[in-house]
Amino acid sequence: MTAAVSPADAGPAAEVKPASRPTPPRPSLAIYLGLAALAVAAFIWFWQTRESTAVLYVPLGEIMLWAPQNPLIGFLVMLAVLAVCWRTRTGAMAAFGALSFVIFTYWAGARINFSLTSIPERWSNLEGQLQAFFRPNWSYVFGVWDQWLTTLNMAIVATALGCFIGLLLAMIASPVSSPNKPTSQSVKALNSVVRSIPDVGWALLFVALIGGTAYGLGPLAGVLALLMFNIGIVAKLLGETIDAVSPGPIEAADAAGANLLQRDRIAVLPQVMPGFVSYSLYVFELNIRASTAIGIVGVGGIGQELSLQMNRFAWENVAAILYALIVVVLLVDLFSMWIRRRLM
Amino acid sequence: MITFENVDVVYPNGFKGLSGVDLTISRGEFVAIVGLSGAGKSTLIRTINGLVPYTAGTLTVGGTLMDPKSKSKLRQLRSRVGMIFQSFNLVTRISVLNNVLTGRSAFTPTWRSLLGWYRAEDKEIAFQSLERVGIVDKAYNRASALSGGQQQRVAIARVLAQDPEVILADEPVASLDPPTAHQVMRDLRRIQQDLGITCIVNMHHLDLARSYADRIIGMRAGSVVFDGPTSEATDAVIEEVYQRSLTAEDVAAVDVAVSLDDLPTAPEQEAAEPTATQAADGQAQQPVAAPGGETEQGRT
Ligand SMILES: Nc1ncnc2c1ncn2[C@@H]1O[C@H](COP(=O)(O)OP(=O)(O)OP(=O)(O)O)[C@@H](O)[C@H]1O
Ligand SMILES: [Mg+2]
Numbered sequence: 001m002t003a004a005v006s007p008a009d010a011g012p013a014a015e016v017k018p019a020s021r022p023t024p025p026r027p028s029l030a031i032y033l034g035l036a037a038l039a040v041a042a043f044i045w046f047w048q049t050r051e052s053t054a055v056l057y058v059p060l061g062e063i064m065l066w067a068p069q070n071p072l073i074g075f076l077v078m079l080a081v082l083a084v085c086w087r088t089r090t091g092a093m094a095a096f097g098a099l100s101f102v103i104f105t106y107w108a109g110a111r112i113n114f115s116l117t118s119i120p121e122r123w124s125n126l127e128g129q130l131q132a133f134f135r136p137n138w139s140y141v142f143g144v145w146d147q148w149l150t151t152l153n154m155a156i157v158a159t160a161l162g163c164f165i166g167l168l169l170a171m172i173a174s175p176v177s178s179p180n181k182p183t184s185q186s187v188k189a190l191n192s193v194v195r196s197i198p199d200v201g202w203a204l205l206f207v208a209l210i211g212g213t214a215y216g217l218g219p220l221a222g223v224l225a226l227l228m229f230n231i232g233i234v235a236k237l238l239g240e241t242i243d244a245v246s247p248g249p250i251e252a253a254d255a256a257g258a259n260l261l262q263r264d265r266i267a268v269l270p271q272v273m274p275g276f277v278s279y280s281l282y283v284f285e286l287n288i289r290a291s292t293a294i295g296i297v298g299v300g301g302i303g304q305e306l307s308l309q310m311n312r313f314a315w316e317n318v319a320a321i322l323y324a325l326i327v328v329v330l331l332v333d334l335f336s337m338w339i340r341r342r343l344m
Numbered sequence: 345m346i347t348f349e350n351v352d353v354v355y356p357n358g359f360k361g362l363s364g365v366d367l368t369i370s371r372g373e374f375v376a377i378v379g380l381s382g383a384g385k386s387t388l389i390r391t392i393n394g395l396v397p398y399t400a401g402t403l404t405v406g407g408t409l410m411d412p413k414s415k416s417k418l419r420q421l422r423s424r425v426g427m428i429f430q431s432f433n434l435v436t437r438i439s440v441l442n443n444v445l446t447g448r449s450a451f452t453p454t455w456r457s458l459l460g461w462y463r464a465e466d467k468e469i470a471f472q473s474l475e476r477v478g479i480v481d482k483a484y485n486r487a488s489a490l491s492g493g494q495q496q497r498v499a500i501a502r503v504l505a506q507d508p509e510v511i512l513a514d515e516p517v518a519s520l521d522p523p524t525a526h527q528v529m530r531d532l533r534r535i536q537q538d539l540g541i542t543c544i545v546n547m548h549h550l551d552l553a554r555s556y557a558d559r560i561i562g563m564r565a566g567s568v569v570f571d572g573p574t575s576e577a578t579d580a581v582i583e584e585v586y587q588r589s590l591t592a593e594d595v596a597a598v599d600v601a602v603s604l605d606d607l608p609t610a611p612e613q614e615a616a617e618p619t620a621t622q623a624a625d626g627q628a629q630q631p632v633a634a635p636g637g638e639t640e641q642g643r644t
Contacts, residue, residue, distance in 0.1 A: 252433035
């Protein structure tokens with residue numbers, strides 16, 4: 001009987017309006033008006049400094065209003081952002097952040113004349129090349145298998161060495177596992193420098209220093225470039241992982257009289273091992289891609305072949321390489337996913 | 345023997361953790377330290393192995409002056425002083441055996457530790473330690489696969505692998521349920537007596553302190569305000585240490601006594617009244633009626 005009654009009871013009870021819930025405080029209107037004024041100022045500034053002459057006409061009865069096209073679009077986006085912020089009662093700081101984000105993005109785009117309108121203009125030019133992508137030259141791809149091997153081997157060697165060195169540097173860099181503060185600070189600074197140079201930068205540098213494929217040293221330069229690239233990534237990611245390990249086992253190792261190296265090996269390494277393996281696999285995936293990219297600047301491998309075929313306008317070959325590259329990268333991703341699942 | 349002479353600890357932020365502590369703890373004693381949260385119990389214990397450096401006075405452990413500035417001397421001292429923590433502090437991803445072998449670090453060449461290639465003798469010591477706490481069959485399990493009580497036993501085995509003269513324990517059973525807490529404490533007490541190890545243990549519950557310790561030290565605001573055999577640590581005395589009247593929580597949960605009765609191997613009988621109001625009760629509850637128990641107290 002009670003079971004039959006309770007749904008009937010629950011029905012009207014559910015319809016009763018709930019007691020007033022606390023609502024987020026309304027942000028101050030004055031600040032939002034100020035932000036709107038900022039948006040107007042940005043609009044005027046964009047108008048004054050615009051380089052594109054495109055203009056948008058808005059017929060309004062008798063009068064024809066007009067505004068410069070791109071600044072107007074930017075202005076409307078800014079107003080929309082402010083409206084959404086106001087509606088969701090976003091705080092003043094966050095709303096200001098969102099508005100600045102739009103302004104900076106617009107400004108950066110305007111400086112480099114970023115516009116998608118030029119793509120249709122170039123369409124006729126692209127068409128012939130795009131057609132090549134429907135008839136890739138498969139026989140060619142298998143003919144350059146040794147270049148593929150070079151790329152893969154560079155990636156393997158660089159991953160193995162780079163991750164190991166990265167591990168050591170991360171250990172020295174993290175205050176948790178480093179011998180002392182000055183060492184930790186200076187290794188951290190070194191890591192930042194290593195990381196600030198992109199993989200192609202390292203490749204150009206090593207090709208210039210020790211010679212590229214012309215001297216038969218391309219792969220060496222490539223491995224060294226990838227190595228620096230890998231050290232930067234692993235040291236950074238792993239360093240942050242080490243910073244966050246649980247301090248209990250470290251204290252226990254200290255209390256047992258372990259020295260620094262023993263402590264790092266016993267209490268820190270096991271804790272960061274899953275992260276390390278995961279980062280190493282990630283780095284290996286990156287290396288397959290990166291070793292292709294740096295091949296273009298003369299370290300050999302499939303990247304060099306790619307740039308060669310492009311210079312010859314052999315688009316069927318280029319297409320075949322790119323397709324094969326997708327397959328290889330996917331295979332490597334699957335492989336590392338498989339390992340990761342096993343290790344977690 | 346551990347002697348504190350007028351020891352002060354001032355933390356880097358200027359807070360005075362210990363002030364003017366004078367203590368002598370003899371070899372083989374089982375000492376419980378009680379006091380409210382923030383009284384300085386952990387500080388006192390951590391001073392003994394240098395995890396917290398003392399800033400004034402003199403502290404000697406086993407006849408050697410403790411020097412918190414010399415890293416190698418500290419390591420040398422820590423190899424003789426084991427520590428057990430409230431949160432076990434095991435490396436959960438590695439095997440129980442490897443956790444216990446951590447206790448051999450001070451006696452193992454660094455290269456062996458780095459390769460994880462321990463000597464057969466060290467492994468044997470680790471197995472013996474695991475045997476003492478009764479979980480040798482779990483040696484190759486991951487530490488994370490063990491229950492809290494088992495994990496704390498692994499931590500005890502890790503300390504035993506050091507072959508320590510002193511065991512420091514900072515609230516070793518505070519994160520265990522009461523029956524498990526009693527079992528772990530009983531193990532610790534038994535091992536301590538078998539091997540003649542000095543044990544200094546921070547406790548939250550008075551009944552645990554009274555059941556297992558020879559001697560109780562009461563702390564308040566960084567100072568020792570009571571120090572005497574367990575029989576003297578009456579409720580009135582502890583209320584004086586706490587500066588407030590005791591609550592049921594201070595003593596123990598009521599159901600502890602009940603569940604203890606169900607334990608098949610419990611050698612001690614908990615008092616029917618868990619509040620244990622009489623002074624004599626503390627003495628009567630001495631868990632292990634070992635003949636040496638009394639004399640060790642006498643050596644204080
Ligand atoms: N690293 C530190 N820096 C500054 N002050 C500290 C530090 N560690 C502890 N203290 C202070 O020293 C006092 C004693 O702390 P301690 O940890 O010894 O207390 P406790 O008796 O163990 O308390 P609990 O029962 O809560 O563990 C506390 O007031 C605490 O705030
Ligand atoms: Mg404490």
